[in-house]
Amino acid sequence: MLKKLNKFVWFFTLFGGDRWRYIKYCSISPVCDKQKALYYKIIIETHSLEKGLSVAHTRPGFGKSKINYLIDALSKYDVAFGAFPVEKTLGTLQAYYDFHTQINFEDKILDKVSQTLKKHEKKVSLNGGLREFEAPLKLGSQKVGSDLLKSRFSSRVYSEEKLTEQEVENLVRIAQQAPSQCNRQATKAYFFNDINKIRELLSLQAGAGGFNQDVSNLFLITSELSAWGGAQQRNQPYVDGALFSMALLYSCHANDIVSCPLNLAITHKTSDQIKKVANVNKDEVLIMMIAVGKPPKDILTLKVAKSARRPVSEILVFNGAKNE
Ligand SMILES: Cc1cc2nc3c(=O)[nH]c(=O)nc-3n(C[C@H](O)[C@H](O)[C@H](O)COP(=O)(O)O)c2cc1C
Structure with missing residues (x-):
């Protein structure tokens, strides 16, 4: 009984601690x-x-x-x-x-x-x-090993072509190789190629301005809360969901499909609106959207944001050395 009460109290102390630390x-x-x-x-x-x-x-x-x-x-x-x-x-x-x-x-x-x-x-x-990138584009299917991983990029340019159900299933099956805590696999992928739905969904997302009208295929990634229990696990839906999303991005790249993760840094109200449009159950949390598609066929050059990476020395810490 005391144990149960303690666990209940954690819902306040741990969530409260998150709030204050943030x-x-x-x-x-x-x-x-x-x-x-x-x-x-x-x-x-x-x-x-x-x-x-x-x-x-x-x-x-x-x-x-x-x-x-x-x-x-x-x-x-x-x-x-x-x-x-x-x-x-x-x-x-x-x-x-x-x-x-x-x-x-x-x-x-x-x-x-x-x-x-x-x-x-x-x-x-x-x-x-x-x-x-000059045409003919050499995307992921022509790369192996580290080159495949190092060559992924976010594209904000897509052809209008809709992905087939078979293509989408293949992408998601590969992404299912993502690890998940206790193999619970609580992450779900909702796919849309209905243009009106996509427009509505992207109007509720704040980071695709300038290219939302060019998106013809869109994933919405969620996690089912019923797979998780106890306040200690409060962030795990996002950890598993992010790993699945990363695997999906690589799955796209390996199949010559370009992609761009789209943040869902939103309020509860917007989250509810997205769930309503996408027909997502109330017991799921939203992880992110991912715009996907084939690169335009007639393109001579595909331009993407450079998104340079920080020096490794700034983020890699050995043996707990003090890093100020
Ligand atoms: C969780 C997440 C949310 C993102 N949200 C957006 C977004 O709303 N709009 C956008 O254009 N790019 C978005 N991005 C893409 C990042 O800008 C991009 O991944 C980053 O610049 C690194 O570039 P790269 O993916 O080409 O390697 C997001 C990426 C992540 C991981």
Whole structure:
């Protein structure tokens, strides 16, 4: 009886602990390390510019307020904390400048971009913007081993072709090889190729602006809460769900289907709305959406966001060495 009561109390203490830890350490907290938060914020804002450049129909002059923010942020950021965000921003600003010069687009923002690039010239290398793949595209089916894993990328450009049921089943069967806690396999994949449903679902997701009209195939990944019990397991649906999602992304890549994970960082209200549209049961939690599709057939070059990776030394820690 006491054991049961203790477990019940954990629903309050553990969930409550999560809440306070998040409030205390997340980027908007007054006690959060300002340079650390800025490091991430610069990467995030720069990436949204990269994304804008990587969609099928880039809007000339897009992202001015982000550029103004980034220029200001660079002046406040201490490079000694890590050069990566600066390299990523400058690489992306260069790509932004090049894109607009090529289409002869004129705007004051380009003068600002050019001045910023000159100011930092030769101080750091450029590590952002776009990667371009020439046709004929060599996607995952032509790669093996580490090359297969290293060559996956998020694409925000797709053909209109709908995937067949057989193709979708094959993708999901491969993704089922993802490990899951006690092999419980509580993750579910909902697939949509009904354009109206996709539009409705993506209107409730906040990260596909600029390419949501080009998505013709969409997964929604969920986990059934009935597979989990006790407050200690509160995050495990997301752990298993993320592993399954990663396996699905690789499954797509191995079958020459391009993909893009789409965040569901949403409120409960939006989650309920998505569940209603997608016919998802109330006892499931939403993990993420994944846009998938074949690359356009007639494409000469597929451009994707570079999404450069941080130096390994910044994230790999041996034997619990103190890392500040
Ligand atoms: C959980 C998750 C949510 C994501 N959400 C979005 C999104 O809403 N919109 C988008 O364009 N990309 C989204 N992405 C894709 C990331 O931007 C991308 O994975 C990252 O920049 C690394 O690039 P890569 O996938 O090409 O290696 C998401 C990725 C993950 C893992």
